[in-house]
Amino acid sequence: MPDTPAPHDAPAPHGAPAPHGAPAPHDAPAPHDAPAPHATPTPRAAAALRAATGALAAAGVPDAAVDAELLLAHVLGASRGGAQAAALRDDALAPEQLERFNGLVARRAGREPLQHLTGLAPFRHLELEVGPGVFVPRPETEIVAQLAIDALAVVPSGHPRAVDLGTGSGAIALAMATEVPHAEVWAIERSADAHAWAARNVARYGGENTHLVHADLADAAAELDGTVDVVASNPPYVPDEAIPRDPEVRLFDPPQALYGGPDGLDVVRVLSRTALRLLRAGGTLVIEHGEWQGEPLRELLTADGWRAAATHPDLTGRDRATTAIRP
Ligand SMILES: C[S@@+](CC[C@H](N)C(=O)[O-])C[C@H]1O[C@@H](n2cnc3c(N)ncnc32)[C@H](O)[C@@H]1O
Numbered sequence: 001m002p003d004t005p006a007p008h009d010a011p012a013p014h015g016a017p018a019p020h021g022a023p024a025p026h027d028a029p030a031p032h033d034a035p036a037p038h039a040t041p042t043p044r045a046a047a048a049l050r051a052a053t054g055a056l057a058a059a060g061v062p063d064a065a066v067d068a069e070l071l072l073a074h075v076l077g078a079s080r081g082g083a084q085a086a087a088l089r090d091d092a093l094a095p096e097q098l099e100r101f102n103g104l105v106a107r108r109a110g111r112e113p114l115q116h117l118t119g120l121a122p123f124r125h126l127e128l129e130v131g132p133g134v135f136v137p138r139p140e141t142e143i144v145a146q147l148a149i150d151a152l153a154v155v156p157s158g159h160p161r162a163v164d165l166g167t168g169s170g171a172i173a174l175a176m177a178t179e180v181p182h183a184e185v186w187a188i189e190r191s192a193d194a195h196a197w198a199a200r201n202v203a204r205y206g207g208e209n210t211h212l213v214h215a216d217l218a219d220a221a222a223e224l225d226g227t228v229d230v231v232a233s234n235p236p237y238v239p240d241e242a243i244p245r246d247p248e249v250r251l252f253d254p255p256q257a258l259y260g261g262p263d264g265l266d267v268v269r270v271l272s273r274t275a276l277r278l279l280r281a282g283g284t285l286v287i288e289h290g291e292w293q294g295e296p297l298r299e300l301l302t303a304d305g306w307r308a309a310a311t312h313p314d315l316t317g318r319d320r321a322t323t324a325i326r327p
Helices: 045-058 064-076 080-089 095-109 114-118 140-153 171-179 192-205 247-252 266-278 294-303
Strands: 120-123 126-129 161-165 184-189 210-214 228-233 279-288 307-313 319-325
Touching: 045 064, 045 080, 045 095, 064 080, 064 095, 064 114, 095 114, 114 120, 120 140, 120 171, 126 171, 126 192, 140 161, 140 171, 140 228, 140 279, 140 319, 161 171, 161 266, 171 184, 171 192, 171 210, 171 228, 184 192, 192 210, 228 266, 266 279, 266 294, 294 307, 294 319
Parallel strands: 161 184, 161 228, 184 210, 228 279
Antiparallel strands: 120 126, 279 319, 307 319
16 A cells, blocks of 8 residues: 555645635526525535636646546546436535535645546547556556557567566556556556555456556666567656646656656666566567657667657657667
């Protein structure tokens, strides 16, 4: 278990103010809900959602309406569609539900990541447990996982081997282990906090083919040297001076998951050597990186002896992953 409490039960840390706009009284309450004179009006889903969207937008939260719906869904124990339907029907909310919803909205307005508030981050077909101390998996990493899965799936072996260096929540490793179930997958993580979150997710999704290792990627898994088919990694790659603008990233992602030295490539230099050691000849390396790091990364890998270094765009056309083949 991580040191931190389960995120959905965590109290608001900074006493963030409640969002503006208490729910307006419902325009036309159903007769059985008609308030007695002077009684507090029954809170309603539509007004609560409107007020939350306004509060989140005012706080600069991108996609305020989506986040409001997802937080209401979390409180109702429903899907996002279920929350939208509750708003369309203008369902009554229990006072405790409204209080919990408004508390979560206030924390989101304080720019806590949505995934810390719901406790879950979607990644491919998985819902990974996340919270303080672990990097929240991102959609662009799903492409990195896809490149690794494609390389792993075509290995002509009954038990191909893959290693995820810097696994964080376990995202890439668990995607490989569940989508290529005949593979053996090792997930390496140095941070004790992140390792604890990965352990929860390995317990949730991993089978006997998933091995979580608490180690530094510099010298991890020496027993696998020369036998691995695919090494995948989303390492820290933000240059030290390039502090991210989004508070969700700057304040809540662990620094050791973000920063990679002056040019952002310090961890990649170590990773390149580790992957050369782990992979068999012809094995594939897949690395996520920043949009402008494709060329320096290909040069770095080529200088280390890798062949066929190639950079791949993500779904928005930005260069975000590079692959190379072990000579
Ligand atoms: C950008 S996060 C990526 C996490 C996960 N792979 C993902 O895509 O969501 C980088 C991860 O690498 C870990 N890390 C950084 N340096 C490491 C090292 N030397 N050895 C092992 N893990 C490391 C960090 O703790 C963090 O969990």
